[in-house]
Amino acid sequence: MNLTPPVARRSELTHTQHGHTRTDPYGWITDPFEPEVAALLAAERDFYDSRTADLSPLRTRLAAEMTGRVPARERSAPWESGGWQYVSDTAPGNEYPTLTRRPIAAASSDDTVLLDLQRVHDEGGTGYLRAGQIEVSPNGDLLAWSLDLDGNEVYELRFRDLTSGADLADVIPRTYYGGAWTADSRAFLYVVHDEAYRPHQVWRHQLGTDAADDTLLLDEPDDRYEIMLHASRSGAWAVITLLARDTVEQHLVSLHDPNAGPVMVRPRADGVEYSLEHAPGHGPNGSDGFYVVTNLNAVEFRIAWADDDSPSEWAPVVDEDPTERILDVDAFALGHVVNLRRDGVACLRIVRRDGTSLDVVPHEAGGMVSLGRNDDYAVDYVTVVEESFITPAVHADISLTDGSLRERHRITNVGVDPSDYVSERHLVDRGDGTVVPVITVRHRSTPLDGTAPTLLYGYGSYEVSCDPDWGIDWWRSLPSLLDRGVVFAVGHPRGGGELGRGWWEDGHLSTKHHTFDDQAAVADFLAAGHVDGARIVTRGISAGGLLQGALYSRRPDRWAGIIAEVPFVDVITTMCDASLPLTAQEWREWGDPRDAVEYEWLRSWSPIDNRPPVTSRPPLLVTGAVHDPRVLVREPAKWVAALRDDDPDRGVGVDPASPVSARTILFRCETGAGAHGGPSGRFAELEYEAEITAWALTAMGLGDADTMVAT
Numbered sequence: 001m002n003l004t005p006p007v008a009r010r011s012e013l014t015h016t017q018h019g020h021t022r023t024d025p026y027g028w029i030t031d032p033f034e035p036e037v038a039a040l041l042a043a044e045r046d047f048y049d050s051r052t053a054d055l056s057p058l059r060t061r062l063a064a065e066m067t068g069r070v071p072a073r074e075r076s077a078p079w080e081s082g083g084w085q086y087v088s089d090t091a092p093g094n095e096y097p098t099l100t101r102r103p104i105a106a107a108s109s110d111d112t113v114l115l116d117l118q119r120v121h122d123e124g125g126t127g128y129l130r131a132g133q134i135e136v137s138p139n140g141d142l143l144a145w146s147l148d149l150d151g152n153e154v155y156e157l158r159f160r161d162l163t164s165g166a167d168l169a170d171v172i173p174r175t176y177y178g179g180a181w182t183a184d185s186r187a188f189l190y191v192v193h194d195e196a197y198r199p200h201q202v203w204r205h206q207l208g209t210d211a212a213d214d215t216l217l218l219d220e221p222d223d224r225y226e227i228m229l230h231a232s233r234s235g236a237w238a239v240i241t242l243l244a245r246d247t248v249e250q251h252l253v254s255l256h257d258p259n260a261g262p263v264m265v266r267p268r269a270d271g272v273e274y275s276l277e278h279a280p281g282h283g284p285n286g287s288d289g290f291y292v293v294t295n296l297n298a299v300e301f302r303i304a305w306a307d308d309d310s311p312s313e314w315a316p317v318v319d320e321d322p323t324e325r326i327l328d329v330d331a332f333a334l335g336h337v338v339n340l341r342r343d344g345v346a347c348l349r350i351v352r353r354d355g356t357s358l359d360v361v362p363h364e365a366g367g368m369v370s371l372g373r374n375d376d377y378a379v380d381y382v383t384v385v386e387e388s389f390i391t392p393a394v395h396a397d398i399s400l401t402d403g404s405l406r407e408r409h410r411i412t413n414v415g416v417d418p419s420d421y422v423s424e425r426h427l428v429d430r431g432d433g434t435v436v437p438v439i440t441v442r443h444r445s446t447p448l449d450g451t452a453p454t455l456l457y458g459y460g461s462y463e464v465s466c467d468p469d470w471g472i473d474w475w476r477s478l479p480s481l482l483d484r485g486v487v488f489a490v491g492h493p494r495g496g497g498e499l500g501r502g503w504w505e506d507g508h509l510s511t512k513h514h515t516f517d518d519q520a521a522v523a524d525f526l527a528a529g530h531v532d533g534a535r536i537v538t539r540g541i542s543a544g545g546l547l548q549g550a551l552y553s554r555r556p557d558r559w560a561g562i563i564a565e566v567p568f569v570d571v572i573t574t575m576c577d578a579s580l581p582l583t584a585q586e587w588r589e590w591g592d593p594r595d596a597v598e599y600e601w602l603r604s605w606s607p608i609d610n611r612p613p614v615t616s617r618p619p620l621l622v623t624g625a626v627h628d629p630r631v632l633v634r635e636p637a638k639w640v641a642a643l644r645d646d647d648p649d650r651g652v653g654v655d656p657a658s659p660v661s662a663r664t665i666l667f668r669c670e671t672g673a674g675a676h677g678g679p680s681g682r683f684a685e686l687e688y689e690a691e692i693t694a695w696a697l698t699a700m701g702l703g704d705a706d707t708m709v710a711t
Contacts (some may be wrong), residue, residue: 002050005650005665006043007642009036018596022609024573025645026638032622032626032671036295037163041626041637044667050657051666056696058703063691064482067683069414069476074682077383077395080104081375082140087111088521093258094118094680096129100243101352109506114143121681124149128673128680132177133157137185138235142207145189146175151627151675153197159207160442172211178229180238183255189238191229197581197629199227202240202262205288218251221583233280233331233377239276245588248273248537252311264310272296279331280377282353283307291317291329291336300327300500303338325500330371332398333378336370344425344437344498348384350398358403364388365425366439368467372408383408385690389441389468389488390421392475413475420444420481428525430518432504437498438522440530441478441488453535453560454487456523460515461543462589463497463504466490471677477689485704487531493518493547508589510601517551523558534560535700539692540674541565542631549607549639552620556612561660561699563692565623566676568633569639571606572599574632581629608639614647618661621695625670625678632671640667660699 013027020253076088090097096118100111121129132146132155146155157172176191193199204215228241238253251262274294283289292304298320327339346368347361367388387393392411428436492498495507495515527533545567578584591598624636651665
């Protein structure tokens with residue numbers, strides 16, 4: 001047991017910019033594997049484990065509840081591709097699934113196992129596994145598959161002969177997300193990221209050859225841009241996207257010509273975004289071409305058409321509707337599907353070839369509808385997915401000919417009745433013409449009368465929407481909060497994408513402070529008669545962790561506790577160093593401190609530069625991971641060290657026996673294998689969630705594992 005908080009060594013490092021000098025006494029905390037840094041991180045983890053040891057019974061109870069909602073055997077929604085039906089199947093007791101398939105024409109045949117990820121995990125020996133590429137070749141004979149066994153998002157790419165089940169000798173040690181098979185199934189296109197984890201190159205690998213002989217197809221030297229790659233559903237093109245925050249350039253590679261190089265669609269122009277979706281037969285008189293989604297002359301985006309032989313020339317199809325944010329289009333032989341947001345709601349528009357359409361919207365407040373996995377172009381239906389924070393995902397097939405619906409798959413949540421809970425949408429008037437949405441989820445027996453404790457969640461960056469598919473199995477973890485009388489709330493502050501492109505534009509760069517103040521206003525709104533304002537715990541991850549850092553600085557009086565997971569908090573230092581991951585690409589999100597005006601934007605809210613008075617600090621739980629390439633562990637480590645340095649008691653807290661007393665600072669550092677989102681595996685992820693939930697409940701005064709106040 002270590003109940004003595006770590007004390008990091010101070011240095012005399014300073015930075016002077018634009019006539020302003022910033023001290024950086026913990027600038028030496030950089031490489032997490034350097035002995036002194038590693039020792040500090042290990043000491044922080046030891047201190048965290050010791051201070052939270054008394055939460056162990058509650059964590060155990062919560063983990064049992066959450067994992068108990070997982071079916072013993074769990075099968076994904078099946079999907080069809082190239083005459084086969086595929087399923088991801090997780091056996092009882094396993095953390096990871098197997099990929100199986102059977103011929104569609106012989107539905108009664110047994111499933112064939114293509115890839116057993118549980119076995120790969122057990123043989124890997126690190127305790128961590130994330131799959132990257134899992135792509136079957138067009139002829140159905142080969143599998144491209146890649147794995148990360150550390151959490152650093154470096155994926156080793158391999159190829160498997162699906163007839164014999166044996167892997168080929170071909171191995172590519174460093175790849176990233178995105179890939180595409182050529183039409184002849186003899187070559188594979190893949191993405192490589194540099195040492196700063198920026199995906200910057202596309203290569204072509206010819207099966208049966210040495211990876212050293214692979215062909216470089218495209219190299220993007222501008223470090224403000226990153227590369228994405230995917231194959232069109234039609235199988236005709238690989239689409240390479242060069243993306244800066246608000247600027248796009250795409251290139252097309254013919255998958256029918258193995259030696260083809262990329263052809264630029266339209267050169268980049270500052271502020272112009274576009275994306276192409278191949279749609280054979282959808283053009284005038286049945287011509288082949290592309291749907292184009294673009295913000296050119298349309299703030300909330302519009303849909304255009306481009307012929308195959310002139311993809312840079314765009315003819316209008318659907319003009320901009322300022323009440324709808326068009327996100328993308330997916331094309332099929334008998335129609336296309338528009339993914340959009342309307343009034344903050346994620347929904348779909350299915351458009352048949354005759355021009356008639358059907359809007360598919362969620363049934364619950366805070367719910368969403370999205371397109372499921374639809375690999376084949378020539379189908380007469382599309383699979384859509386509806387889910388909410390309380391109802392697990394339901395997959396359904398909607399006919400492209402008559403709009404009829406049939407259920408394909410329903411995710412099971414053992415022992416939970418979604419009708420026991422209610423989800424509601426509220427609007428928070430900011431007083432300046434802005435209205436901020438917030439979703440509340442609660443047990444039906446928990447009133448919104450000012451008495452219930454609350455967990456408030458938020459993100460608010462990158463035009464990303466905080467929807468139910470947010471990477472946490474909410475419907476398996478939330479009942480453990482809701483059944484204890486806790487209200488779960490999700491704020492949608494400016495900077496996110498819930499209300500469209502304008503919502504993001506009013507919450508980044510010079511207006512980034514709107515994100516923080518919107519979320520604080522959401523908490524104040526809830527505290528004004530809806531929930532117990534003295535028992536609000538706030539939580540967020542990554543850029544949402546930044547949000548927590550800013551709320552800690554700006555409104556420390558508001559919170560019963562703050563959970564900042566892998567938080568981006570040393571903003572100026574990181575944004576000054578283009579060699580670090582996600583710096584140059586993100587100047588258009590946060591600001592570029594090389595510019596004096598933008599430097600002042602960042603300095604006004606950067607959490608490490610705006611620490612709150614020691615006497616007003618609520619309990620703080622911070623997380624980080626040594627292998628995380630998105631928010632380097634140096635960020636939370638430096639922030640925690642600086643906060644401890646301010647406090648004569650080093651963040652022990654008012655009550656050293658409590659892990660949630662005022663002024664407590666705890667840093668849960670993942671010193672082994674683990675990623676930006678924490679552990680991997682269907683049970684391990686929920687056990688981590690139980691750990692975070694135990695701290696949150698204790699901060700709300702609900703630390704008794706046996707107290708179930710809503711029945």
